[in-house]
Amino acid sequence: MSIKFTQSCPICGRRIDVRASLLGCTVACQHCGAEFTANANQSCPAGREHSDELLARVEKALRRAEAAAAVEAEV
Numbered sequence: 331m332s333i334k335f336t337q338s339c340p341i342c343g344r345r346i347d348v349r350a351s352l353l354g355c356t357v358a359c360q361h362c363g364a365e366f367t368a369n370a371n372q373s374c375p376a377g378r379e380h381s382d383e384l385l386a387r388v389e390k391a392l393r394r395a396e397a398a399a400a401v402e403a404e405v
């Protein structure tokens with residue numbers, strides 16, 4: 331079962347159903363196809379995951395650069 335909430339599209343003004351898991355995410359209007367942020371005062375869980383993943387990747391790259399610098403320093 332997915333929890334939904336209803337919001338009106340800021341472009342066409344029609345009511346659209348948005349899954350609760352998409353709160354704060356960019357969604358497309360079912361009627362006009364316009365993209366907007368669903369309930370913008372919430373933060374998107376998918377976006378959070380994404381930035382966590384991005385952060386982890388950046389951290390990994392930093393560590394690799396540090397390790398490479400350490401090897402260079404030893405030589």
Ligand SMILES: [Zn+2]
Pocket residue numbers: 339340341342343344359360361362363364
């Ligand atoms: Zn619309």
